[in-house]
Amino acid sequence: MKLYYLPGACPLATHIVLEWIGKPYELHKMAREQLKNPDFLALNPIGSVPVLVDGDFVLTQSSAILEYLADLNPEADLLPQNVQQRADVRRWLAFCNADLHRNFALIFGVQGYVQNPDGQQQLIDAITARLLTLFNVVNTQLEGKRWVAGTRSLVDPYLYTLLRWARAKDIDLSAMENLQSFYARIEADSGVQAALKEEGLSV
Numbered sequence: 001m002k003l004y005y006l007p008g009a010c011p012l013a014t015h016i017v018l019e020w021i022g023k024p025y026e027l028h029k030m031a032r033e034q035l036k037n038p039d040f041l042a043l044n045p046i047g048s049v050p051v052l053v054d055g056d057f058v059l060t061q062s063s064a065i066l067e068y069l070a071d072l073n074p075e076a077d078l079l080p081q082n083v084q085q086r087a088d089v090r091r092w093l094a095f096c097n098a099d100l101h102r103n104f105a106l107i108f109g110v111q112g113y114v115q116n117p118d119g120q121q122q123l124i125d126a127i128t129a130r131l132l133t134l135f136n137v138v139n140t141q142l143e144g145k146r147w148v149a150g151t152r153s154l155v156d157p158y159l160y161t162l163l164r165w166a167r168a169k170d171i172d173l174s175a176m177e178n179l180q181s182f183y184a185r186i187e188a189d190s191g192v193q194a195a196l197k198e199e200g201l202s203v
């Protein structure tokens with residue numbers, strides 16, 4: 001099992017899940033310039049990470065990879081068997097992947113959408129406001145809970161990765177106390193610490 005990643009990017013969620021599963025895996029660190037090389041495009045035609053290679057099987061898309069790992073390793077208990085609980089984990093995974101992540105992508109890639117600096121700042125401000133609304137929904141969801149979906153699941157490392165991005169982009173979530181305590185709690189986890197160390201990231 002091999003995970004292609006960029007340090008601190010969305011594959012960090014998969015990396016943490018691999019640590020939680022506790023079975024051997026390999027990492028392949030990519031540089032951003034290598035993502036559009038023909039070798040890598042043969043694995044993922046859109047030239048993005050994560051890519052998971054398991055024998056002859058090549059899988060892309062964070063949600064699919066995370067669910068694949070949870071299904072292969074049911075003992076890790078990261079995707080419940082109960083149909084409604086499973087749907088709830090998928091709901092929050094989609095919230096991370098299709099709502100929060102998508103908006104961050106617009107900030108990280110703003111130069112690709114708008115040319116002039118004022119326009120770029122306008123877009124960043126609008127997206128930041130949207131992200132604050134979205135994070136507030138998760139903050140409310142976390143009230144009285146240690147983990148987003150009630151028990152530890154695939155969602156938590158994804159949310160942690162997104163919260164790291166919020167810090168990197170100075171998006172102020174300090175008033176969202178449940179998110180703050182979630183962040184401190186999950187960052188103290190030994191699997192999270194191991195993944196951060198392997199990716200050369202500071203806490």
Ligand SMILES: N[C@@H](CCC(=O)N[C@@H](CS)C(=O)NCC(=O)O)C(=O)O
Pocket residue numbers: 006009010011035046047048049050060061062063097105
């Ligand atoms: N929908 C994809 C998005 C993957 C994605 O956007 N990956 C980013 C890192 S977080 C990336 O590789 N960006 C580099 C690029 O697209 O050039 C997923 O969920 O896996």
